[in-house]
Amino acid sequence: MILESAILHGFEALSEVPSEQLTWLYNECSLLELSDGQLLCSPEEELTGTYFIFSGSCAVCRYQAGIKHEIGVLYSGEITGYLPYSRSYRTSVHIFAKERVKVLVLPLSKTTDMIASHYELTQALVHVMCNRIRYMTSFQLQNEKMTALGKLSAGITHEINNPAAANVRGAAEILNYLRSIPSDIGTLTNRLREDKKRETVVLKLKELEDKVEDERSISLKERTVLELGITEWLEDEGQEDCDELAEKFAEFGVGVDGLKDLSAHFVGNDLCWVLNWIGAFLEAQRTALNIRGASRRISELVQSVKSYTHMDRGTDRQFVDLHSSIMNALMLLEHKLKRLNISFIEDFGLDIPEICAFVGKLNQVWTNLIDNALDAMELTKNGVLSIITRLDKEEVTITIKDNGTGIPEDIRTLIFDPFFTTKEIGKGTGIGLEIVNMIIAQHSGSMEVASVPGNTSFTVRLPIENKQI
Template sequence: MTPTETAKILATFPALAQVPEEQLIWLAANSRPKHMEAGEMLSSPEFPLTGSHFIMTGRFSVYNYQGGIRRDLGALQTGEITGALPFSRGDKTTVYIAAANPAMVITLPIGLISIMIVEHYELTQALVHVMCNRIRYMTSIQLQNEKMMALGKLSAGITHEINNPVAANISDADSLIRFLGEVNRSVKLLPSTQLTAQAAAAFDLVDRIGDHNGHSAFLPFKERIQKEDELTKWLEENNVNNADDLADILVDLNIDHKTLDNFKTHYTNEQLASFLRWMAELLRARQTAQNLLSSSKRIEELIRSVKTFTHMDRGADRQTADIHHGISNALTLLAHKRKNLNIGLEENFYPGLPEIPILIGELNQVWTNMIDNALDAMENDGGGTLSLSTGLADGNIVVTIADTGPGIPQTIQPFIFDPFFTTKEIGKGTGIGLEVVRTIVAQHFGSVSVTSRPGKTLFTVSLPVQTPD
């Protein structure tokens, strides 16, 4: 291939698009071509840099080792540049770069870089820009890793302190519910007690309601007031004292006046008030125990989600996992925010999604950042819908996260993945969330894209099922 032909290919490199043709011909004429096989090393920390590498064809894996475990940092594709660059002070790379498949590169020897700086301004300027992007990328990864390690240490301490009392609460609440049920049954079995029809009816109703946890669904305000009024009227007509207070308890227990009509047939008016009060207090005690159990299990679920999010007690290597777990954990961590904003949730998860090797803690950041951004986009709408879906397409796992917010203006869409770019108000956004998303997805050899219009913004993450070695 002649220098002119090579220069035409170099002109297609995004970083070299503005470089004059004669400078690209000089670059081509002074560079050395090299064909590489899969697994062959282009550069490593063990050897000095030999020059600027221009990837003409193929793909390269970028990785390092942490604690003796390989940690993939991303990939370099056709049209990208690596190696020694102008004004770089390092004489060795800090990462390993190896061909993932058969590839071809051309290398400008390191000794000619000083000549390029003096004689070819636009080419030098383009390669300095490449170096700045590389520094930004590596700094982003380092900050991300440090943040995850700090979060992991903090989470480990907090979750350990919370986990023990929560486990005790769950055990105690479960026992209390069982004990209250046994109290009811044991009274009926006392040998000295002749169980009357009235008492039997009360015990049966307690058991029946208790089996359904004695807990009503959350009722709209108007519907609840209507039920309380109906019960209050019924209780007053049957000469039950403190009807308002008792009606409030009975609505909580999901008991209506029709149930009481059947219950009443076993009692005189004098007996009815006493049995209703005893039944209501016993059921309220069971409901309180059930609420304690539910809230403790909710805390336990949050602890489990935090542990999974930070991937505590695991190494830094990839683990084969189902990405649905990470998405579900992110939804759990952000459930309170979503409910406070009155935002609906639609999930359409592909049931046969294969497990893939991922950096679990890092990928969890992707789902959390993107879901959080989607919720923020709908914050001022007084509602909206968050939609998540997963699927398979062309050998990739595809995850989409959509919101019904106002959309991202076309003029700024090209910049949303840039570091420190944010549309949020001062003090609310840092501008690094989506940049971190892009960096982590690149570590997994994937891609992230966005389409947006008023009423629908859709982020799409693609992750290959088979990653290069």
């Protein structure tokens, strides 16, 4: 039996375990043989024991969106399955044989005896568990970062694409207007030959400039009334096919009262031409303003990304405006609010001071909590996201609320556990809230959660005076 148990001496993790303990281990194990592709364990079934692979190799796989991804390989001499003092009796991955594999299996029923009587063996297996946790945590943290980066980059790309496309369209429209100027110069000179006519047009342009910059939205009813009024007036002046011209001025909120005085100086084709020219000039101005607005939006997004990633500063603590930090994270998720048609309520306390914090890490807190809230409202009609900040003695409280599906009471205590997630495979990694908890702890803060269907809130408490770590 000593000779047979020598198989276990080949395991690096067991090299310091006394021979008599390895003999006990070998005697208590059963032999499991797997063919290529056969499953050793999976998240769907409880582990049957501790697995000692002494021949062949196994693929460690994770499914995302129904697609199997190999994330590692277990070779001969490695140990997996249930390990002493672990609270989990299920694995978070699928393990398949890559070839013909032989495994020694220590049944779960023998774990208690091992812990009670075989200290060095237990110690060795606990060390294996620590290494496994370290590896899986590192992998999951990297995966979480890539997932978060993917979400943010998709949103930022979408948000930047809209104003960028608007700029392209606007530039094309202005180019068309500019190209028409040479041919208009002669006509404009002839029609505005008299000083009074020139003065009238200049004054009208100045009068209507305010209309161009007015961002007040005009209702469909108001626009219809303005269009009808201009159309009827132009028809009375002998103009035909006036609908398009009337629509152009109505869009700026200009009615017949704002144009009627032109008929005192222009009649017939002159009136029609001048109105079209003024309309084109106003449209060019509006397009230029739209380009300016879209460019500002791109600039704001870039600035939000810069602030969010804290690119221009070191990794030390900095004094941070919590409201700016929250709004930067919210801006990067704005595409999701729009897609889910979610309303946002901002209730910020005016007396919130700056706090000393790891800015980049704090941004991760808001991103995770807001993103989770949005996911919870995905199937909710009239979703509402609320963010409330208050000064409470020596602490600042930040509450993020949603009216989504809520967190069932039986799992509420588990949501901060590593790798626990209620999201479908490929959508959640189960470490977002663990990271949040860890970052808040680094800031000497705390977090509370309250949830019933239709009302879930995460409240973060951060001390105003933080001790340096």
